[in-house]
Amino acid sequence: MKLKPWKFLAVACLTVSNMAYLPTLFAQKSSGEFQVVETSVDAVHAAMKSGKLTSHQLVQLYLDRIAAYDKGGPTINCIITLNPKAMEEADRLDAEYKKDGFVGPLHGIPILVKDQVDAAGMPTTLGTVVFKDYTPPVDSFVVAKLRKAGAIILGKTTLSEFAGGDTFGSLFGVTRNAYDLERTVGGSSGGSGAALNVNFSTVAVGEEGFASIRRPGAWNSVVSMRPTPGLVSRTGMYDGYPSPVGSLGPMGRTVRDMTELLDVMVGYDPEDPITALGYGKVPASYTKYLDKDGLKGARIGVIHQVFGSETQPDSDDFKQVDAVFNKAIAEMEAVGATVIPIEIPNLGKTIATMRASKPGESDEGMALWMSRNPNSPYKTRDDVTHSPLVSRIIPPSKQAQWMPNARKPDPEKYYKFLEVRNDLDIQIAKIMADNKLDAIVHKTDEHTPTLLKDGMNPPYYNQLGVTSLNTFLIYAASMNVPAGFTAGSHLPVGITFYGRPYTEPEIIKLAYSFEQATHHRIAPTTTPALLKKLAEASGSTHGGMAAGTK
Numbered sequence: 426m427k428l429k430p431w432k433f434l435a436v437a438c439l440t441v442s443n444m445a446y447l448p449t450l451f452a453q454k455s456s457g458e459f460q461v462v463e464t465s466v467d468a469v470h471a472a473m474k475s476g477k478l479t480s481h482q483l484v485q486l487y488l489d490r491i492a493a494y495d496k497g498g499p500t501i502n503c504i505i506t507l508n509p510k511a512m513e514e515a516d517r518l519d520a521e522y523k524k525d526g527f528v529g530p531l532h533g534i535p536i537l538v539k540d541q542v543d544a545a546g547m548p549t550t551l552g553t554v555v556f557k558d559y560t561p562p563v564d565s566f567v568v569a570k571l572r573k574a575g576a577i578i579l580g581k582t583t584l585s586e587f588a589g590g591d592t593f594g595s596l597f598g599v600t601r602n603a604y605d606l607e608r609t610v611g612g613s614s615g616g617s618g619a620a621l622n623v624n625f626s627t628v629a630v631g632e633e634g635f636a637s638i639r640r641p642g643a644w645n646s647v648v649s650m651r652p653t654p655g656l657v658s659r660t661g662m663y664d665g666y667p668s669p670v671g672s673l674g675p676m677g678r679t680v681r682d683m684t685e686l687l688d689v690m691v692g693y694d695p696e697d698p699i700t701a702l703g704y705g706k707v708p709a710s711y712t713k714y715l716d717k718d719g720l721k722g723a724r725i726g727v728i729h730q731v732f733g734s735e736t737q738p739d740s741d742d743f744k745q746v747d748a749v750f751n752k753a754i755a756e757m758e759a760v761g762a763t764v765i766p767i768e769i770p771n772l773g774k775t776i777a778t779m780r781a782s783k784p785g786e787s788d789e790g791m792a793l794w795m796s797r798n799p800n801s802p803y804k805t806r807d808d809v810t811h812s813p814l815v816s817r818i819i820p821p822s823k824q825a826q827w828m829p830n831a832r833k834p835d836p837e838k839y840y841k842f843l844e845v846r847n848d849l850d851i852q853i854a855k856i857m858a859d860n861k862l863d864a865i866v867h868k869t870d871e872h873t874p875t876l877l878k879d880g881m882n883p884p885y886y887n888q889l890g891v892t893s894l895n896t897f898l899i900y901a902a903s904m905n906v907p908a909g910f911t912a913g914s915h916l917p918v919g920i921t922f923y924g925r926p927y928t929e930p931e932i933i934k935l936a937y938s939f940e941q942a943t944h945h946r947i948a949p950t951t952t953p954a955l956l957k958k959l960a961e962a963s964g965s966t967h968g969g970m971a972a973g974t975k
Contacts, residue, residue, distance in 0.1 A: 461486040462624045462954045463678060466534055466685050469627060473522065473533060480515035480522075480533035480577065487535050487579060489955060491625050499951045503592075503600045503610070503619035505540050506547050507580040514577045531689055532575030537620045538630040539613075540581035541588045542673065543661040543797070544568045547578075551663055552594030553586040555814045555827075561798045565661025566694045567630065567673055574689040579626050582616025586818050587827070588632060588664055588671075589613055590887040591880045592641075595817040599877050602644065603949035604916055608874040611641040612887075617676050618645035623952040627677075628686045634664060634671040636870070636891040642676060642905035643869035643919025646946050648683045648936070649676040650904040651895060653926045655703030658694035663794050666697045668786050669899055678946060680906065680937040684711045687929070702900075706927040714930040719938035721761035726862040727754055729766055732773035733871035733890040742872050743890070745911035749918040750868050753908040753943075757866070760942045765860050775849060776897050781842040784834040820885050850898050857925065864928070864935055867892055869905045869919035892921065900926040906936045907945040 459478045472478035488507070495504050508514075518533045527533075543549050543561040545568075550556045568578060583592050583600045592600040592615030600615050602608040603623050610619040614631030618641030621629045631638040633651035642649025651674045659665025662673060675690060677683035691707050693700045708714075731738050758764050788806045795801045803809050810829045818824040825831060857865070872890030879886045895903035902924040910917055920939075922932040 459483075459486070460954060461490070463948055464624075464627065465679055466531065466627055466682050469534060470527070470532070480518045481512065483533060484511050484515040484535055484577060484579065487625055490623070490952070491580075493955055494623055494952045495625070499601065499603065499606055501601050501603060501619055501623055501952070502598060503583050503616040503623075504537070504625065505550055505552065505581045505583055505597055505616070508544070508547060508578050510546060511535070511577055511579050518575060518577070527575060529574035529576075529689075530685065531571065534576050534628065535579040535626045536571060536576045536628055536630065536686075537579050537582050537617060537626040538568065539584050539588075539617050539632050541584060541632055541663040542568060542581075542630065544578050544581065547581055549663065550581070550596055551587050552584045552592075552596050553814075554595045554817050555809060555812050557596055559798070559801065561661070562800070563661070563797065566658040566696065567690050568661070570689055570692065571630075576689070582614075582620050582629065584616055585613040586823055588634070588637065589826075590823060591875075592616060592619075593819050593881060595814075595819050599881065601877070602874050603951045604646075605874065605914075606951065607878070608876055608916070609644070609880055611644040611870070611874060613637040614649075614676070615641045615644075618642055618647055618649065621645065621647045621676055621678055622949060624948070628682050629676045630673060630686075630690070631676050632662065632664075632671060632673050633896065634668075635888070635896055636893045638674045638676065639869050639895075639903060639905040639919070639921055640891055643907075644874045644917060646907045646910075646917035646919075647676055647678050648680050648904070648906055648940070650674045650683060650687065650902075650929070652687065652691070652929060653703065653900055653902050655699050655701070655900075656691045656707065656927070656929070658692065658697040658700050660694055660696040661794070661797060663791065664787065665790055665794060666699060667793075668783070668790050669699050670896055680933065680940045681712070681715055684715060684933055684937075687711050703927065708930060711930060711933055714934045715937045716934045717938055717941040718761075719934035720757055720942070721938075723762045723863045723935055723938075724765060724861050725754075725757060725762050725935070726765050726767040726857065726860055726865040728769065728772075728865060728867040730768060730772060731871060732769075732776060732894070733868070733892045734777065734888040735886075736773075736871040736890045738871075740872075741913070742911075745913055746868060746871055746873060746890075746918050749909045749911055750920060753918075753920050753939075754866070756943050757939060760938065765862065767856055767860065767862075767865070769849075769853065769856065772849075772894075775845060776893060779842050779845045780897060781838040782834040783839050784836050787834075820881060820887075822885055822887070846898060850900075853898070854925070863924075864932055865923040867894065867921050867923065869921045873911055873914055873916040873918070895921075895923060902926065902928045902932050904929075904932050904936050906940055909943075909945045910947070
């Protein structure tokens, strides 16, 4: 059968490596057809209420983009697994809507979650071949809350192996940055950041134990929050309780979307005792703090000093990021904020040399997580280290951490760390009190996204320029917001609003005000709106497909 001209063009486009650079005049038009690119939770719900969109149609729009761009076109490669029941869930929600209206605040919203969080019916792979067949039988606490709110778990995203470092994994390879396909998306929640950036879902869930939510947020020009520990449960998450450090957090293209997702994620969970610390500290809704005038009259402490991991302050790259940061600070002043430069003595050295883990805590957390899965092939960390698949972990520095003879945490160093952390916590609290600060602002990362080749080969850059003040101190509110793009390399830069424990309402107010005054996010040109005919040609049978290497 002879293909019609438009069908030939569509099929050909799927196989051309520079498909993403098609002229925008061919882009899908919005005349009566819902445009999924850069859409929001509120826009989706408005379209559903007007009868212009169903959950089924929305899921298909995202699946079409994933089919076109994740393993084809620019090959972003940020999806490990797609939910085989996503379309079935969408159809159920459409039926519920016809009968009784929205089932919850995230009705019909497709969400992608970092693949260290359990979602029944899908593997939790941790991005590694070691866990490629690990399929938990029950949802994590947060995924269960998302489903109850009406969300559709569309799939699982890439991450660094075992959720530490950059987004490389023996199960999937590397995830590419849509702004420059030769560069990383950051980590370890790089897949969630990348997926949001290229419009594979409406919102996404990440996790942070170092800078794992905020850095991918900055390097993909999306909004991302690591909430104060105690607000969001880690039950059903690798590297959760009893450690207080790792925290699940919301990610969105806008502050409003991120905030609406946060509203659903927070809550007390008796299986994660850390959440008892957040009990009574959650407002009825964080969305009431979305104030476009929030920076007016605010007092913002600004950290200009270098304190990122292995930052190279004499490099041109650092200077480009610094220029964007300084412009962002000027923009805050322009809308009424009072900016106060602050200096924290020895901050960079303290964070670089004193961080340490509690002996046995990680092992206990891993065993607790795996105990939720009666069919787990592993019961303890030692079981994992003796797997023959450990030899395939990448890069070599990560592999070494999972060998049977890997170095154990040093108790003496840990207790010294506790002393230093306590002193720094008090020091920063005093600086904020003395200067009557509403929040502190610093660079989310002091460099632009590193090249993939430099992360996969010597010198194995994995955390270049990462700032981790919040996770060093553990109990802090911290949120990344897009701040613009570098002048030379045109790469995204983010700023972090840092606040006292449980001051998420305040930093949401400040971050929203900054976003509304600047609108710095720009979608990447490598993954534009699909041609209407191209989307049709991609078919409608992707819902049960696993997107990653299995």
